[in-house]
Amino acid sequence: MSKSTFGQLPAVTIRAADGAQASVTLYGGHLVSWQTSDGQERLFCSRASSLDGSRAIRGGVPVIFPQFGARGTGMRHGFARVANWQLEASGEADGAAYAQFVLHHTDLPEAIGAAWPRAFTLRLRVAVRGQSLQLSLSVHNTGEQAFAFSAALHSYFAIDQLSLARVGGLQRVRYSDDTPQEALQAQEWLQFDDKLDRIYYQLPGAINLQSGSHTLRLEQQGFTDAVVWNPGAQDAAALPDLADDEYQRFICIEPALIEPDMLAAGAEWTGHQHIEVKPAGSDPTSI
Template sequence: MTITKTTYGKLPAIQINSPDGAQAIVTLYGAHLVSWKTRDGKERIFVSSQSSLDGSRAIRGGVPVIFPQFAERGDGMRHGFARVSHWREGASRTIGGDAYCEFDLDAGDLPPGIAAAWPYGFALTLRVTVGAESLQLSLDVRNTGNERFDFAAALHTYYLVEEGAGAKVTGLEATPLVVGDKIDRIYRHIGAPIGLNGMKLEQAGFRDAVLWNPGPADAAKLADLGDDEWRRFVCIEPATVDQMPLLPGETWSGRHTITA
């Protein structure tokens, strides 16, 4: 295993290399996974060619960490502040053929404006584990304060879809879905694995799954998405869309495992 400090665009980042040759890159801005290559060297994650990679705004693509609210379902900023905060590199280790690195964020890391708008004691840890043919993202949310807070969470994963292949999704509806235009659906109470073009997606802790692609009309309104790039990804995100309570001293954990 090697853990290497690098840059992605203008952003400080960590590159994780597993003993089997797989690789992931995570920016400290947002603890945002921006690349995952299996041991065959194949990229599995989409990032827009037009995305800002200087910390001025959220990255378009990769795996944004959504916390403490989903979309506009709350009083704070859209999709929360975790994806636009500066995280710290934490522990790293090799276990068998897998390698992981952790990323940490707590209330003391927030700028004053955000901290004032969400004045709760919390600590987040994202663990990124890379194997030869698998990626696991584990998110822990801890209440370190003296009062309850309510939160939502998601790992907004943008999967790269090869040109002309389309996105065939199984496990969410009675028949397979082929995503070729705008789609925005929430599926509740996910238990069984989801399939995407031969990959298996499993989740635990997250109650819901969100399937999203902007389609051509909405994509044209997004300044950080290139022409026709909507054809090259589909988002399937493990999520708990509705706010849930966390009492002082409690920890919630959500896990997302992708097997190619």
């Protein structure tokens, strides 16, 4: 583990013995870079993003807590991605390099803490090895009253070209988008012509993202749902922290807990995501 910076933000970089590495900013507990052992960057970060702590980072893996999007009365996507986390532990285990970050409710700025006055501890664990990334997010209710929360890991995956990428593993899964009606996905592979914003509920298994010469296999536990998102040309042009052409270079596939979960006093919830990279011609189910 070594201390580093990302833009103007203090960060921590971990490196496995095989060359895989990851960098996390303390601002937001935000994974901003994941390189597999072949040196390939697997995450997207916008060149237009503010990297001075003035607003959330556009790209990487923002931590979403305690609400998803505008589904609540608080800050959009919650405050975890704009709070200052602490490095709690780092090291190596089974050939993987890892770092663990923590955010206590007492670490929040007064205005945010007053708006969401619950006692909690968040922990994010990041581990890399070879062609894989393991993320774990835990929520511990350290208070005396139950509270409801939502959570997600808003992962931006780098792709070669949006129109040539496709997402599998969602056939016959129930989803909602901009319309009030829910639907079942009919097609085996989801492809992108322009903007797409869907929540898939009660995910039955792994998701596969195929792009160029590789396939990402994404498995999750604890997170019941998944969000698949790309802003398309028109919405990308309206985002000040995303260059107009950059929507072509990423797809967001987010493990999520969309419907708020009630966490009892003293209880803990944990969500996991495991990502493995394979050559595009291989069978991703064999990972």
